[in-house]
Amino acid sequence: MDDTIAVRHRTLAEIQDGLHLVRQAPRGAGTLELAVRRPDTDVREVLAQAELDLVAGLVGDSWSKRPSSRTPDHTPHPDMQLNVMNARFVELIAGPDRDAWALAGDQLYVDFDLSFEALPAGSRLAIGDEAVIEVTDQPHTGCAKFAARFGRDAHKFVWTDEAKSLRLRGLNARVVVPGTIRPGDTVRLLPAAG
Numbered sequence: 001m002d003d004t005i006a007v008r009h010r011t012l013a014e015i016q017d018g019l020h021l022v023r024q025a026p027r028g029a030g031t032l033e034l035a036v037r038r039p040d041t042d043v044r045e046v047l048a049q050a051e052l053d054l055v056a057g058l059v060g061d062s063w064s065k066r067p068s069s070r071t072p073d074h075t076p077h078p079d080m081q082l083n084v085m086n087a088r089f090v091e092l093i094a095g096p097d098r099d100a101w102a103l104a105g106d107q108l109y110v111d112f113d114l115s116f117e118a119l120p121a122g123s124r125l126a127i128g129d130e131a132v133i134e135v136t137d138q139p140h141t142g143c144a145k146f147a148a149r150f151g152r153d154a155h156k157f158v159w160t161d162e163a164k165s166l167r168l169r170g171l172n173a174r175v176v177v178p179g180t181i182r183p184g185d186t187v188r189l190l191p192a193a194g
Contacts, residue, residue, distance in 0.1 A: 005097070005099055005100050005103060007093075007094050007095065007100050007103065007149060007150060007151075008095065009150060009151025009152070009153065009154065010092070010093050010150070010151060010153060010154060011153055012153040012156070012157060014092075015092060015093065015153060015154060015157050016157075018092040019092075021088055021092065022086060022088040022089045022092060022166070022168070023166070024088075025086055025087075025088050025111055025112055025113045025114075026111065026112060026113065027112075027113045027118050027189070028188070028189050029186060029187065029188050029189070030110055030111045030112030030113075030186075030187045031087075031110065031111045031112075031184065031185070031186060031187060032108060032109075032110055032127055032128070032181060032182070032183055032184065032185045032186075032187055033087040033098075033109045033110060033111055033183060034046065034087065034098050034101055034102070034108070034109035034183055035047045035049075035050040035058070035107065035108055035109075035181060035182070035183060036101075036102045036106065036107050036108075036109070037050065037058055037059075037060045037061045037107065038061050038062050038063075038105065038107070039060055039061070039062055040062060041062070042145075044099075044102040044103070045060075046098060046099060046102055047183075048182065048183070049180060049181070049182050050107075050180070050181050050182070051178070051179075051180055051181075052082075052127075052131045052133070052175045052178050052179055052180075052181060053175060053178050054175050054176075054178055057081030057082055057107075057174075057175060058081075058082060058107045058108075061107060063076055063080070063081055063082075063107075064076050068080065070138065077138060078174060079136035079137070079138045079172060079174050080136070080138050080140075080172045080174075081172075081173065081174045081175055082107050082108060082133060082172065082173040082174065082175065083105065083106035083107055083108070083140055083170050083171075083172060083173075084106060084107070084108045084109075084110060084114065084133075084170055084171050084172075084173055085104055085106040085108070085109050085110075085114075085169070085170035086109075086110065086111075086112070086113075086114050086166075086167070086168060086170070087101070087109040087110055087111045087112075088111060089166075089168045090104055090106075090109055093150045093151075093154045094150060103149045103150075104146065104149070104150070104170075105143065105145070105146070106170050108127075108133075108173075108181075110187050111187075112125075112187050114166070114167040114170065114171050115165060115166045115167055116165055116167065117165070118189075119135050119167075119171065119189070120135070121135055121136055121137035122134065122135065122192075123135045123189060123190075123192075124176065124189075124190040124193075125173075125187050125188065125189060125190065126177075126186075126187070126188045126190055127179070127181045127185050127186075127187050128179060128180065128181045128182065128185035128186065129179070129185075130177065130178070130179025130180060130181075131175070131177055131178060131179030131180070131181050132175075132176050132177035132179075132190065133173040133174065133175055133176065134173060134174055134176045135171055135172075135173050136171075136172045136173060136174055138172040139172070140167070140169055140170045140171050140172050141169065146158070146169075
């Protein structure tokens, strides 16, 4: 799949009207709704199964080849291996077509409360039977393509204080336990260490 899918741009009023559904995302336990690999710029592969790896992040994804302005040597940032987005929010701005969700550029789409209150940096999420990811302190700011794909209102809204506190543009994470994950897998918040 490439990024030629057209998405009807939602108005600010439509986004605000649907926000109550996003706020109802579960805490504690939710669901992995979609896994997407980005093998190259603007290319998306919706996966029936994905492998999370300590070094590669999501196996086959281009994260490990993307330079980062947040590292001194511009190598890929280890705390930005995975981009995770709230599935309810992406459905609100992109509609029910999951191929359209993939245009957001994130790898994992979860029905889970991603807010700072629910998941401070260091929180760990188990996905399925094996894999564990850890929320990092790196902000997920997205890119300019988000506005082109989902509209100016959606782009402006994700920069509001409310949307930032809910992490509606998503969060960054890193793999701490490798494993195979599949859409439909349970996502569980693990108890804090210590």
